[in-house]
Amino acid sequence: MPGSTAHRNTTTRDRHRAAIRRGKPPCALCGEDIDYTLPHLDPGQFVVDHIIPLARGGSDELDNKQPAHRECNRLKSDKTDAEMAKAAQQAGPRVFVTDRTW
Structure with a gap:
């Protein structure tokens, strides 16, 4: 159904976040280390990314x-x-332009 989102179980979500956080892996998108102590909404904060986005039919399972x-x-x-x-x-x-002549 267009525009619909998957229903997410918060207990499962928290369990998956904890499982991923336990190993303190780097960002899967840029490869840089993640500071797992950063506050909510900090651009460098740890979040969980869906490899195949839910909007594209991906599952809400840990392997995704x-x-x-x-x-x-x-x-x-x-x-x-x-x-x-x-x-x-x-x-x-x-x-990157580093030298300009006006």
Whole structure:
């Protein structure tokens, strides 16, 4: 059904968060370490990302979850990891202007 979301059991959600947090793994999206002590809403805070987003038919099971920074997860949105990798490849390397002549 378009626009519907999966019903989430908060006990299961908390158990999955604890299982992922226990190993203190790095962010699955950017590869950087996660500070698991950061407060709620901090961009670097630990959140759980769905590998295949719920909006794309992914399950709410532990094997479809991975650790992420809040900001990385926000940027990923409802894309799959493969879509993220393809977009990054198409974008090419970033070019920063460090010297200007006016």
